[in-house]
Amino acid sequence: MNLQSNGIINVYSIAILIIIGFHSFKNNEKGSCRYKLYLMMLQVTILMLIVDIFSRFDGMSNAVYPIFNYIGNLLIFILNPILPSLWLLYVHYQVFPEDKKTKLIYLLLTINIINLAMVVLTQFFGWYYYIDSQNIYHRGPLFYISFSFTVVLIVSAFATIVINRKIIAKKYYYSLVFFAIPPFIGVVLQIIIYGISIMLNSVVLSLLIVFLNIQNHSMNIDYLTGVNNRRKLDEYMEKKVFSSSSSKTFSAIMIDLNNFKCINDNFGHDMGDVALQISAKILNSCVRSNDFIARYGGDEFYIVLETHNINDLEIIVDRIKAAVEIFNESSNQPYSLGFSMGYAVYDYNAHMTVEEFQKYIDELMYENKQSNIEKRIKLGTA
Incomplete structure (x- = not known):
């Protein structure tokens, strides 16, 4: 996927997320953890889509392009586990709204710190990736470890939903289950097919599905008590x-x-x-x-x-x-x-x-x- 086509798709994806974010401010649950986590997912996805454009200056010869390529890939690998971490927290608070599980937060924080350390060391040892003198990106020997963080977090969120399906209202269950499917397919395709980048765009589709569910939820819910109206x-x-x-x-x-x-x-x-x-x-x-x-x-x-x-x-x-x-x-x-x-x-x-x-x-x-x-x-x- 070349720079131009990738940029157009990402710009459209960003526009969709901005529209979703604008309409989200009308939501009745603005003070809830779920709303804040959803808004954070929107913001992180927008940031990653912008950064992803920078990482597409791969193989281009120019004094500035290698800097763009370096910064883009550095930030993409740092941000990779943050998005599924937020999703796992969102699922947790959707399933257990009264449970403030600090252990889960510490675990996710630990995973992201480990990933950050690995990304920093990658700049010296090329573990996750390296960029050669021709400004060409190459996968490193530990590349799959980076994506394993993302896959494990997505699967964990999916498992949480399926295991607790009996206590999740049907009106939320299917949208929660569906959320994990497009990003998971995107991650797998991105690993198998070198050069393709659709994981973030598939996340936009999932966020849109959840947004529509939130909107429907807001229309039918009593804002004070949280039960149906x-x-x-x-x-x-x-x-x-x-x-x-x-x-x-x-x-x-x-x-x-x-x-x-x-x-x-x-x-x-x-x-x-x-x-x-x-x-x-x-x-x-x-x-x-x-x-x-x-x-x-x-x-x-x-x-x-x-x-x-x-x-x-x-x-x-x-x-x-x-x-x-x-x-x-x-x-x-x-x-x-x-x-x-x-x-x-x-x-x-x-x-x-x-x-x-x-x-x-x-x-x-x-x-x-x-x-x-x-x-x-x-x-x-x-």
């Missing part, structure tokens, strides 16, 4: 009702936070927001990854479950009640959480619409709420 709930419920049959149906739970107004009035709206976030975490901890949780509005949540057995549904309701009790016993928050819940299995033979089914569950939730109020009045805690 009302819009996504309505779409999901329509699909569930449409796909139901006499042998395959679903169930739903409507949850209302007790005394939420009192939390806001007594402790402030910031504390009320925290209560909503805690509630979402409690609900997430009580259901499976393929179950659906949404913020219905205000202080109300909705859970749609892949079960058509009332006994299984009641077990989940009891699990939620137990989780709330555990939180109240162990929490240092100045308030206690309480849920009022209405729940039911969708009766296919009744042919209820989404609105009718939601109204039915809402009525059950209201009955439970009134019952909870009466209990608190009797106990003198209302």
Whole structure:
């Protein structure tokens, strides 16, 4: 691939990444680790695409071109493991959002430091590569070690996704799995076919796929709690009702936070927001990854479950009640959480619409709420 064609492809790739970066600033998750890591991947890829153009002055005779070739290859080999390291961290925080694994960061830092040391020594011993007096790049005897860092990191990220597929929501799983495929193919082709350079351009394709997934995620997610929003709930419920049959149906739970107004009035709206976030975490901890949780509005949540057995549904309701009790016993928050819940299995033979089914569950939730109020009045805690 000559300098001109490589430069054109890289410039187009950079333009795509700049557009992605511009639109990423509108994302609701700007403060999250995942967003920061994604932005860092964009920045590192843009830098590597620019540097890659410099490394294409290979074999050209000019007073300046050997300097470009030297700087380009030096930086490319230094930056090579940084991009897959960021991707592995991104995958980790996508799979385990609450886990701040410093050991993984130290391990990745160690790998990059070792690679940096090898690149520096390569300038004297030609381990990874060397550039001869004719300004021609040659692979060194340890060239494959350099690319092995990249391959191992990509495979590690892929393995993390596959091993933990049961706890990854389906809407994220396929885009995460797909991310590794284009760069992996690009790396293999770059190793096998001398002179070809498509690995970075394949990364751009992967970053575009993840960006589209992030955009779709932002449109359907409640920014405060991180669960699905009302819009996504309505779409999901329509699909569930449409796909139901006499042998395959679903169930739903409507949850209302007790005394939420009192939390806001007594402790402030910031504390009320925290209560909503805690509630979402409690609900997430009580259901499976393929179950659906949404913020219905205000202080109300909705859970749609892949079960058509009332006994299984009641077990989940009891699990939620137990989780709330555990939180109240162990929490240092100045308030206690309480849920009022209405729940039911969708009766296919009744042919209820989404609105009718939601109204039915809402009525059950209201009955439970009134019952909870009466209990608190009797106990003198209302």
